[in-house]
Amino acid sequence: MTNSYSAALLILLGLFLLGGxxxxxxxxxxxxxxxxxxxxSALALASGVMRWK
Structure with a gap:
């Protein structure tokens, strides 16, 4: 998993916006x-993936 909760939050936000x-x-x-x-949605997903370590 990840230690970065902000990355997970950004990915979830991106998926939520994609559903919208x-x-x-x-x-x-x-x-x-x-x-x-x-x-x-694309920006949130991209920033979440780039923060993922």
Missing amino acids: VISFAKQGLSKMIITALGVC
Whole structure:
């Protein structure tokens, strides 16, 4: 496992936001909202993976 709880938290946040992207896409909401959530999800996942040791 990891000693870095912030990395695990960032990965969980990224996965949560990714679920929101999928949900919003199924509901047919604005593409701008979906894009913003997707970018935030990607950033959170990337930073979580980079912090993982």
